[in-house]
Amino acid sequence: MKFIYILVLSCGLLAAHAQDTCSYRLEGTVADHDNGDALAFAILLIEPDGKQATADSLGRFEVSNLCQGKKTVTVRHFGCHDLQKVIFINQPLTTLNVWLDHSTHQMEEVVISDHRLSGETGQSVARLEKMELLVRRGMNLGQTVESLDGVSLLQTGSNISKPMVHGMHSNRLLILNNEIRQEGQQWGAEHAPEIDPMLAERIELVKGASTVKYGPEAIAGVMLIAPAPLPSVPSSDLDLFSGYQSNGHQYTQSAKLSGKLNKVLPIAYRLQGTLKRGGTLHTPDYKLANTAMRELNYSWALGYQRDRWQTELFYSRFTTDIGIFSGAHLGNTTDLVRAYSRPNIPDTAQFSYDINRPYQSINHELLKASFQTRLGNLNTLKINLSRQFNRRFEYDRDLARNDSIAALNNPELQYFLTTYLLDVEYKLHHHNHFDGSIGIQGLYQFNTFRGRQFVPNFFQRGFSLFAVERYHWSDYYAEVGARYDVRDFDVYRSTAQGVRNDRRTYQRPTLSLGLNRRKNQLDLGVHIANAWRAPAVNELYSNGLHHGSATIEVGNQNLGTERVWHGSLSLAYEHPLIDFEVNPHFNRFANYISLVPSGQNTLTIRGAFPTYQYVEQAATIYGVDAHAKASLSESLKINLQCLVVRGVDSNTKQWLVLQPADRYRAALLWQQKNTSVTLGVSWVAQQTRYPEQITLVQQNGQILTLNDFAPPPKDYTLLDLQWNWSIKKRGEPVVVSLSVNNLLNRRYRDYLNRFRYFSDEIGRNVQIKLSVPLNLRSK
């Protein structure tokens, strides 16, 4: 408990006249002494008044109705020991700025520094905290974050899902896994993020263009996935999880061992693994053939710290095999028409844990070394070096007819992507009101393929420089950031004429401005950014048949950079009885890269396919997401949530394809002591805004013009129920949870599921989960 703190200042505005005894107010901030970062969600207890306050995302807190006199303020922050400070309140408004020094708890700082909000001032941030993640264990990453404001899910069947923020996904949504940009084959709609959410202790979603701090891919926002910090005191803990879900009889087992060795060898460590196995899923009426899956993930971390520096080594490996519903593999457009006009799928499939063709087999590795040091008292330098290796195999439905080829059982599509990243960031605190950070980032990546060439071999090199400066005064936080990126592609394609080499370079600056004002529990933020991204390799070079959608996709080598002006507001109000947040956003793209029907057809031996080509559009995407939580009584709360997104081609006034339908959710939450029960109802509207005119060539050569291959599915309402019981055991909770999704076993299809053409969504799903922390050696 050698906790050192520094109280920097305690100054208040002078009162014109004396106040009545108990109407004094205390407000201020909690920040990290080392780097000036706000410490979000620090808890403050004020005695003897018995008042409590929680710092907001910018580390600001406010307590009202305090009585005059001597107070003991206890400040608690995640991963730290309590800090106590005695202050005197004798003015109507007292400001208290607490600066925590982490010199003896450097390990926590790795994660605490994730709370840094530079790059996020004015932006709306949605979060999943430890407890929320505990009850979501066993789900894939997409399903885990689906409940966050502004998120919808882009699905390919039920086992593959990826998050979509404000109608944007894949190349436009950056995922930072343990501070490292996830570099998988993220361009494909059916390529789910290769991340095990079981390791995460906190997930934050920063909405709106965040490209200054995080790089060009963060056009829609950035999702930060952070594991728990390595222990800072000698200890040893084991965390066990078991989960079962009834649909597909899926089992998940996970274990995490973490601790720190004694002073002789003060190394902190963590070892974690997850095993998951699921069988054939079923809709309310029929089983979905070949929808089994299995997953095996593990990770380890080692940390060592000295007075002024700390270093950490982290390795993780994610492997999964996912069966693809066999009814969704298409030979040609005739098969597609037949598939979606099929009235009923007979329930002939057998339940099985076997994975047959077609399926995906994916492996993702991350090795990361990080180093952090303090330079002077208030500045920090942080260096992350990482290597990722992503291997993606896709197996078609049928083996080759030739027996000797079939015997090899090769995947028809193979990608190997290797990525090296270097991030250097120097954070400086120049003055009481100013802090900033500057950084450089380097990227070196190469991709190769075997089998079918859908995207070619390439090298990608990137270099970036950024600077962010933050100014804090009174109720205001202002921030300005700038960045310059260079991206270089060196592409090697296999053609009938031999290997073709193409080289192209993209570069541009990025700017952002943010402003926050917090007063009387009301937080108002404004964020404006000018951002861009280079076209991705699939947008430039893909060329081939997409079996899941029966279309030929053709890249466009003339694509320029995608540029956007982003503006958003966030209005948040926090009060014990009611809190709400409204987040309207607006994106104006000068050059939105999208895949549209070209009006041409490609004649192949399987028939004629509509050809889709990547083009640049002038597009506007805007909308609002909001939530409100109100206490109806001591133990009953109601929670309302909505998501509305519109995407329009600004020139043709046509709607953009694959935008989320309006979505509303209401939940009643009853909580008493250790038990909580949530009953939720979600309503998803029918998507009536989608591009018209898709050309489709029929078997006899006749060309049909349709609004879509099939109209968007009808609206649907789903009920869900969750029961949680938790008890704290030496600070870590034992959690038992029972939840039911699709409680009424409704038949429905979702517009954002690519398999909506072929099958219903899965039926009722009961999940039972148990998390048990075991303290092997006390702290």
Added chain:
Amino acid sequence: MKTKNYLLLPVLAIAAAFSSCEKDTNTVTNPAPANEEELITTVRLVVFDGTDSLAFEFKDLDGEGGNSGSIDTIVLSSSNTYLYSVEFLDESRNPVVDITEEILEEGDEHLVCYNSTNGLDISRGDLDENNLPIGTVGTLITNNAGNGTLTITLKHQPGVKNGQCEPGETDIEVVFPVRVQ
């Protein structure tokens, strides 16, 4: 207590041993030729009227995507009876691979379907082990003169073959223009 700490070291050593980083063994600058496990580039219809044989082809040497395929017009004389055979080839390889043989080997999973808009009468002349037609050979009878199309479809029907064209996945679907004169 200390001994307990050191017991953890082997665990960490095992963890480290498990993390042999995988490597990409391919060369970026020298991509392997794009390779479909199985590619059918050519559908050839051969008709024989007793004296002459004629061949009509659909050909798409670079497979799906890339360049469009080319197609011949089938020219036949009216009110005539032909023997026909249909061949499926991979002409992107040297020597040319005849996939028709593989189709016949797995005859119980395949069916060739014919759909004519100007009255071509096609009867399949081969049977699989379940006495269901396959359709790679047979007779073709023309009626009146006129123009139309002939659609040749190869269905892959593992486990679901029942003699009808409906079940299964379409492996090939080619629409030939037809002139009967």
